[in-house]
Amino acid sequence: xxxxxxxxxxxxxxxxxxxxxxxxxxxxxxxxxxxxxxxxxxxxxxxxxxxxxxxxxxxxxxxxxxxxxxxxxxxxxxxxxxxxxxxxxxxxxxxxxxxxxxxxxxxxxxxxxxxxxxxxxxxxxxxxxxxxxxxxxxxxxxxxxxxxxxxxxxxxxxxxxxxxxxxxxxxxxxxxxxxxxxxxxxxxxxxxxxxxxxxxxxxxxxxxxxxxxxxxxxxx
Numbered sequence: 001x002x003x004x005x006x007x008x009x010x011x012x013x014x015x016x017x018x019x020x021x022x023x024x025x026x027x028x029x030x031x032x033x034x035x036x037x038x039x040x041x042x043x044x045x046x047x048x049x050x051x052x053x054x055x056x057x058x059x060x061x062x063x064x065x066x067x068x069x070x071x072x073x074x075x076x077x078x079x080x081x082x083x084x085x086x087x088x089x090x091x092x093x094x095x096x097x098x099x100x101x102x103x104x105x106x107x108x109x110x111x112x113x114x115x116x117x118x119x120x121x122x123x124x125x126x127x128x129x130x131x132x133x134x135x136x137x138x139x140x141x142x143x144x145x146x147x148x149x150x151x152x153x154x155x156x157x158x159x160x161x162x163x164x165x166x167x168x169x170x171x172x173x174x175x176x177x178x179x180x181x182x183x184x185x186x187x188x189x190x191x192x193x194x195x196x197x198x199x200x201x202x203x204x205x206x207x208x209x210x211x212x213x214x215x216x217x218x219x220x
Contacts, residue, residue, distance in 0.1 A: 020189050021210050025094070031062035032079040033213035035112045035165065040220050045144055045170050047116065051161065052220060057082040057117035057126060057200070058089075059180070060214075061097050064111050077183055078113065079214055082123055082200040089218045090200040091207040094186035095126070098179040112165040113175070116142060122159030126180055127197045133160065134176030141172025 036058075040046055052058075061078030081092040097113060117123050125137045133139045142161030155161060155172075164173040182196040190208060191199055199205045207215050 021208075022189065025186055025189060026210055028062065028077055028094070029079060029092075029211055029214050032060040033217040035060050035062045035114070036214075036217035036220075039114065039165065039170055040217075042170075043146055046146075047114070047161075047163065048143060048145060049220075051116060051118075051142065055083070055116040055118055055161075056120060056123045057115075058218065059095055059097075059113075059115040059117070059126070061095075061113040061115075064097070064113055076113070077186070079211075080126065080200070081214070081218055082117070084203045089215060090203070091191075091205045092211050092214055093196040093199050094183035094190065096181050096183045097175075098181075110166070113173075114163040114165070115139075115175070115180075116161040116163075117159065118161060119159055123200075125159070127182065127200070130179050130181040133162075133178045133180065134174075139175055141174045144171055 057080055059078055059080040061076045064076035076097045078095050078097060079092045080095045081089045084090050117126055122137055125131045131137050137160055138158045139160040139162055140155045140158035142163050143155060144163070162173055162175045163170060165171075187196050187199070190210075191205065194205065
């Protein structure tokens, strides 16, 4: 009985907090969904289906501006969902991706990033207060195309596979040196006091209506 009451309260809290999501946060959800849809629309240049199927989490950072890497402490923002038991995607959480040595090497004014978290250990690291890519979580540029059998040994062993899209080109990119962490403030807007780890791991949080475009885009 108590569990049912808690679950009901959690659902009410999520529903009410979703009404407080800002226009900027709503646009980020929409843009992340658009990135996935556009990538999936070109199968020969997409993430290999077998890697997508194996991924524990997907993090999408749309429209990351080059200027965001000029000053330390500034972050690009994205959305991450993780698989539940049975393969369904969890309600998504907002994530931040911070400056790395790769920031000025990509050479574009704006890029989209997609990160696949390939195992449970990698997922748990992504949910920490802050995780350094390459140091605390192994990462490699991911293979592109219909078949993942061309992937290198390093790619297949990495906890995270990373991709970038700029000026229409989608390719693997090494994001070593960057940091990722849950976006505390934006997640509070969407889920109230529910911790990000509970959102993606408990299986009890229903995706708020505002996140539907992103949830639909995950259904490749």
